[in-house]
Amino acid sequence: GESVGLHLPTLSVQEGDNSIINCAYSNSASDYFIWYKQESGKGPQFIIDIRSNMDKRQGQRVTVLLNKTVKHLSLQIAATQPGDSAVYFCAENVQGAQKLVFGQGTRLTINP
Amino acid sequence: DTAVSQTPKYLVTQMGNDKSIKCEQNLGHDTMYWYKQDSKKFLKIMFSYNNKELIINETVPNRFSPKSPDKAHLNLHINSLELGDSAVYFCASSQEESGRELFFGSGTQLSVL
Numbered sequence: 001g002e003s004v005g006l007h008l009p010t011l012s013v014q015e016g017d018n019s020i021i022n023c024a025y026s027n028s029a030s031d032y033f034i035w036y037k038q039e040s041g042k043g044p045q046f047i048i049d050i051r052s053n054m055d056k057r058q059g060q061r062v063t064v065l066l067n068k069t070v071k072h073l074s075l076q077i078a079a080t081q082p083g084d085s086a087v088y089f090c091a092e093n094v095q096g097a098q099k100l101v102f103g104q105g106t107r108l109t110i111n112p
Numbered sequence: 113d114t115a116v117s118q119t120p121k122y123l124v125t126q127m128g129n130d131k132s133i134k135c136e137q138n139l140g141h142d143t144m145y146w147y148k149q150d151s152k153k154f155l156k157i158m159f160s161y162n163n164k165e166l167i168i169n170e171t172v173p174n175r176f177s178p179k180s181p182d183k184a185h186l187n188l189h190i191n192s193l194e195l196g197d198s199a200v201y202f203c204a205s206s207q208e209e210s211g212r213e214l215f216f217g218s219g220t221q222l223s224v225l
Contacts, residue, residue: 031210031212034212034213038153041219042216042219043116043204043216043217043218044155044202044216046213046214049212049213093210098160098209098211099145099157099160099168099170099211100157100211100212100214101157102154102156104152104153104154105153105154
């Protein structure tokens with residue numbers, strides 16, 4: 001079925017440290033896995049995606065890792081900054097379904 | 113130059129009323145969506161339209177009726193509002209019909225009293 005879930009609902013990190021946000025998924029038919037960031041009072045914003053035939057993709061300060069064996073997805077944010085405070089969602093784009101299925105979200109808070 | 117704009121931002125109304133939320137995108141995208149976000153931040157797709165044609169209707173009560181007068185607009189009309197309709201409603205658009213990269217509006221917070 002369609003299910004994208006997160007291990008932790010909240011994550012608190014020190015400014016400057018690296019953050020790792022995890023996600024488990026159950027649908028093996030997904031083409032893409034995507035991370036979105038939602039700041040308070042705003043709509044979700046696309047961060048990075050990874051195709052299902054890849055296991056790693058890097059962006060600016062972010063890296064997404066995909067482990068298909070255990071159906072696990074993670075988002076790593078390097079040198080976390082106050083502006084990274086947000087709720088982060090993983091989502092999957094199911095082949096042929098023409099829609100994104102979102103996970104519950106993880107709230108990332110940054111301690112000064 | 114807001115890419116996806118929706119109005120109103122806040123909507124407070126009584127049970128049983130009918131209300132509409134409007135959405136417009138100036139990105140030239142062919143596909144538009146409505147998502148509902150509940151109090152636990154869970155985001156779920158309601159509808160998608162591609163070039164004014166309904167593509168997805170995710171078991172949403174028929175009190176919810178989307179209307180797309182042209183591909184840049186997707187409005188959401190809700191009849192006989194219920195307490196459980198209280199949520200944040202997001203409009204979004206994408207260039208691809210597969211909807212991998214969505215551009216979201218800032219949301220409409222609907223409170224039904």
